[in-house]
Amino acid sequence: MTRQDKAETPISRFATLTFERALPVSRGVAWQTWTAPAARAIWAAPTPSVVVEFLEADTRVGGREISLCKVDGQDDIRCECGWLEIDPEVRSVNYEGLSSKGEQMSTALVTADFAGDADSSHLAVTVQLSARSDDLEAGYRQGFEAGLAHLAAVAARTMVLQRIIKVPRSIVWKTWIDPEILPQWWGPNGFSCRTKRIDLRSGGEWVFDMIAPDGTVFPNHHQYSEIRPEDRIAYALLWGENGPKHADAWASFEDCDGGTKVTLGMVFSSEAEFREAKGFGAVELGMQTLGKLERMAQSR
Template identity: 65%
Template sequence: MTRTANDPANRFATLTFARDIAAPVSVLWQAWTAPAARKVWAAPTPAVTVEFLEADTRVGGREVSLCKVEGQPDIRCEVGWLDLQPMLRSVNYEVVSCEDVTQSVALVTAEVSGTDQRSRLVVTVQLSSLAENMETGYRQGFGAGLDNLANAAERTMVLERVIKAPRRLVWGAWMNPETLPQWWGPDGYSCRTTRIDLRAGGEWVFDMIGPDGTVYPNHHRYGEVHAEERLAYTLHWGENGPKHADAWALFEDQGGATKVTLGMVFNTADEFQAAKGFGAVELGLQTLGKLERFVTSR
């Protein structure tokens, strides 16, 4: 006898996915939750394009995306964040629909563990299917997405600093076209701006000049900009040059201080290793140190 999705035996399933990842647990957490990072790994295959309509990763926030495949109707996915315990656990609901018809609902629990060297992600999906083949689709799509996540996390760099200044001042120093070039870059570096427009859809074309006079052309293209909360941008090798990383900055209030998290998913593992090799972590932390000195000296 053929069973359909309306049969109770087929409607419910509990799926478990686990991945061991060669990245620190703090990096895995950012790759799992930061909207800019999620956009990097969300598409399960190259044939699928994921368009994000909303992205707000905080308790009570939601993420809405459209999965697009040529010649097929769009699949809408709504994620609502119910619990977020940094570097430990997240819980969200997920509703999948097509042409305004709900296909499935699910409760997704992610458990994160690990060290500053390696991490582990275990995701449990409690799935209720309202259409046929949703369990199979989840096994394939979710599994492929988590493979992409693991790959992205292993080429992600995350820098953090708590700055002893209010969030509005830190954000203001970052998103002001007059002040950003004054502090951006490691110790001993300066910036020479060609043009700057710090808005969603804007850009910053500039040269970073090293202590020995070496010129490093840069081009930042800005995507999302949410005042005093987060911004996302892409890094390019010079004006209109090839992209080498997707980046984001998060700004969190900590009792009058501001926690700044700067993340970057490099295009390839080779670019990530090259960046680590020339000291990108140390140089990036110097940049955040310059930001703190700038805002606390004013």
């Protein structure tokens, strides 16, 4: 069979796959873990032997996500996802296409339904699959089972904070991204920042000390992997300059009744670090930080 003949082979295998997963987190956290690009980049690789490289991510109706799945000794698999329906914390629908070396392997319609409350949630995923071979159906089943197990583990160490700020998104964004303004409000009540260097761009960094009211110094290092104007910021949090990473974080900004809905998410490096952070009041301290952001934005 020539390469051209192979490329023209029709996709003729059809299957409907269903998956369910109970998650020990709120529906809001489950939703953010499922949809936020920074979180998806963490749990998308089902095993340590698989590397998923995200090339593009735009999680909104009409947006798309493109990634490469890489395994040593095998051809890369390109995954293109397009978002068709997004009903926050209720349902998402997307198409998904897999290809390798320019040849289409499969297409699928993926529907995710969320239920639950403030303490626990339930995720049900339906995959309507068209594939070239039965092997791909088995691979989809194995991949989704492993991926959802990984998602559950990531969700269990994810913290999500949200605040509605009654200021237009453009002003909130400028308050966050201005290197002169950010250090003035960042941190809980009573804390101050001492900046060593700051470069707020994709690939940039912020090296600074957080200084507590009692004078205790907490070295910090933020490494920015993505900054999309007035949309989202993704960054890694390190314990001090080039120190160990303790979380991957993101901030997103959405229009909300003339104001701005700000979401601050953090996937901690381990459940132990998540429990420690929650134990010393990270939720309350984080909400204080978002409160300072609001007051600063309102004053501009």
